[in-house]
Amino acid sequence: MPIDPSKILAIDVHVHAEVSCHDPEDPVMAKFFDAASTYFKADRKRPTIPETIAYYRAQNIAFCLFTVDCESGIGAKRISNYEIADIAAEHDDIVIPFASIDPRKGKFGAREARDLVEHHGVRGFKFHGIMQDCHPADRVAYPIYEVIAEHGLPAIFHTGHSGMGTGMKGGGGVRLKYGQPILVDDVAVDFPDMKIILAHPSWPWTDESLSMALHKDNVFMDLSGWSPKYFPKQVIQYANTQLKHKMLFGSDWPLIRPEKWIDAARAAGFREDVLPLIMKDNAAKLLGLG
Template sequence: MNTMIIDAWAQHPTLRHLQDPIFDSLRRWTKGGIPTSEVPVAATIAMMDAGHVSKSLISAWVAPRNVMISNDEVAEFVKQAPDRLVGVGSVDISKPMAAVREIKRCINELGFKAIRVLPWLWEVPPTDRRFYPVYTACAELSVPFCTQIGHTGPLMPSEVGRPIYLDQVALDFPELVIVGGHIGYPWTEEAIAVATKHENVYIDTSAYTAKRYPPELIRFLHSHGKRKVLFGTNYPMLTAENALAGLDELALDEESKNLFLYENAKRVFKLD
C-alpha cells in the first residue's frame, strides 16, 4: 500500500487494561487470551509495521473504578517511540476541576494531541453536565475531544453511545472538534447526519474491519463524507492488518483513500 496511514484510535495496553473483567464479554469475539506479562512497546510497533501504519494515536483509559492506562503511562510509551506514537489523554469527569487541570497537563506538559472520555464507562451520555468542563478545556486548548459512539461491546448500557447526543454538544461548542469512534453502529446514519450537519464533528472506523463497514458509511466515504471519516483500529482488539483487509473492495479513489487513511487524521489532530 502506497498511501501513508494514521491509526486514529489505538491503545498500547497495560495488564490492568487487558485483564479488566469489563472486557470479558469481548473475548468471545476476539478469541484472545489474557496476557500475564506487560506487552512491550516494540510489539505495538511491530503490529503497526505489519499494517503499514506510520503513526498511532494511543489513549489513556480512565474509568470510575480503575485507571486502566494512566496518562503518565501513555507518555512513557510515546517516549519509547516518539516518531510513531501520539498520546491521547483521559480524565475523571466526576472531579471537574481536577479534570480540567489534568487536561492542561496532558496537552501542555505531556504533549498529547487529544482527550478521550468514553460515556459508557461512566454510564452517562455526552450531554451530562460533568462533560462540559472537559469540552470547555479542549476547546480552549484547540485539541479534539474523542469519544465512543454506537453500541457497547462490553456488557454496559449502549444508549449513552447514541450519536445524536453529539448534536447538542456541537451546538453548545461549535469550536470543539469531536471525533466519534466505532462508526456509531447500529446508528451509523445518525452519526453521518451529525457529522454532515456540524463542521467539526468526525467519525472514526475503529473496532470495525473494512469488510464490516455499513453500506451507508461506504456511501458517505465515496461522497460528501470523504473529509469526515478517519481510519482507526481499536488495537489490541484489532490489528491494522485485519482492520484494513477488504479495503480495496470499497473501491475508493486515490484522493478519498488518502484522506481516509492519513490526511483527515493529520489535519484533525494537527500532526506534523
Template sequence: MNETEYKFDATKTVDGYGAIDIVTNFYTPRVIAEGRVPTDENFRDQVRMEQGPRKGLTPEEYIEKMDRAGIERSLLIATRCGDRRLSTSTEIPYEYIYEACQAYPHRYSGLAGINPLLGISGLKELDKAVHEYGFVGAHLYPHWFGQSPDAAIYYPYYARCAELGIPIMMQVGHCLIYRADNRLATVARPMALDRIAIDFPELTIIGIHLGYPWTEEMISVATKHRNVFMCGDAYAPKHWGASAVHFANTYGQDKFLFGTDWWVIDPERAMKEIHEFDMRPVSKRKLLRDNAIKVFNLPE
C-alpha cells in the same frame, strides 16, 4: 529499537504513505498485570480476539505490528473507565502513555482519557497532558459514567478542550458487556453530538465506533456540523456498512477517520480490508492519513 528502526518506511506500503490509527488501546504486559484493562475474557471471546495478544504487546512489539500493517503512527489512549473509587473501574495513567510517546515520538502520540467525576483536578490533569506531555487530543467513554455525552457533567471538559485547541473523541452507539460484574447501559446515541456541536462550535468532536447501530445518524450529524467527524473503528472495515464506506469515499471524504480500537480489531486485518475497497485514491488517503493530520495537528 534504535533510531533507524522506529522510523517508518513508507516505500514498503501499498500506496506509498503510512496510515494513522487514531484509536489504539495501550494494552502492554505491564498494564495487564496491574489490572488496568476494563474488559474480561468473556468480552475478548465475544469479539474473537486472538490468544497471543491477550498477554499484551510491548510498545516495541506493537510498532512491529504497525510496520506489517502499513501504519506510521498510532494515537495511544490513557483510558479512564468509570468512577475510580469502584473496584470495577480502571484507568491507564497519563504517564504510561507519555513514556511510550517519548521513547518513540515518530510512531506514537497520546490521548488524554476524561473522567468527569474528577472536577477541577481532572481539568488540571488535562492541561498538564497537553502542555507538558504533548498529548494531541482527549478521549471519553460516556457509558462508563452513565450519562449521555450532552450531559452537563462533561461540559467543563468540552470547554477546556476547545480552549486548548484539541479534539475530543467519544464512543457513540451501543456498548457491549465489557465485564460480567459491571453491565453498562448504552447512553450515547450519535445525535447527542448535535447539541454539543451547537454549544461548542469551536470544539472538534469525533464520534468513534461508527455510532453503530445508528451509523446513518452519525453520518447525518457529521454532515450537518463542520466540527463533527466520525471514525471507523471497533468494527472490521468489511463490516462498516455500505453507507459508511460511501460516505468516506464521496461527500464525507473530509469527515471520516481511520481507527482500529486495538485489541478489538487487528490493524493488519483492518488495513488489508481497506485496501480491498474500491475507493478513490484521494478519498482513501484522506481516510487513512490526511484527515488525522488535519484534525489532530500532527506532523506531516
C-alpha cells in the same frame, strides 16, 4: 522527531493501551477483557505498550494511543495518562498521546487535562460514555471540554454498540444508551472549537453520526471497531462523496489489527482517490501534522 506524514503508510486514530508498564491488570477490567476477547474472537493476552509501539513501527503506521478512564463508571483502576504521555514522548516519530479522564472528575479532571496538554504533550482526548456511565453532554464534563476546546484539540467519543460488556450478565452493568451519537450533538454545538471524532460506524445509530458529520464542521467519524467488510452501505456511500474529508482510519487495536482492517478496506468499495484521505490525509490535517 515529529511525525512526518510523507514517511508513513497510515495514521490509526484508535489504539488502546490496556497493559500498564508498571501496574498489574485490574481485576475488574479483566472481566471486561475476557468478554471482549470472546466477542471479537481475539487473543486474550493483551500487548504491552512497548509491544504495541514495535508492532506499529514494523507496519510503518503512526497512531493515537489512549486508555479509557472509567474509574467512576465501573470501578476499574485506569492506566495513568502520564505513563502513556511519557512513553509516547520517547517515540514521538510514530506515537500521538491522547488522554482519557473520567468526566465525573469535573474540575479536578480539568486540572489534569490542562497539565497533560501544557506540560506533557498530550494531543487529544478519549471519552467512552458507556463505560464511564455518563451522558456525553452532562455538564459535569464541561470543565474538561473547556480545556480541550481552549487548546483546539480533538476528542474521540465512543458511539454505537460496545463490545465491552457484551455477553456479560446485564452487559457488565454498562448502559448502551450513552453510545447514541446524537447525545454528542450538544457538545458539538457548545464547543465549536473542539474537533469531535465519533468513534466506530455507530451501529445501530449509524445515520445519526453521518448526519452530524454532515451538519457540523467540527464533527468527524473514525471507522474503527468493525471490519470494513461489515460496514453499513451508507458509510461507504458517504465516505465516497459528501464526507470524504470527514472519515478517519481507526482499527481498535488490539481487538482488530490494523493490517487486517486495511486489507478489508481495499475491498470494501471505497474509491481509489478516497482511500488515501481516510488512511492518512484527513487525520494528518485534523491532528495538525502538516
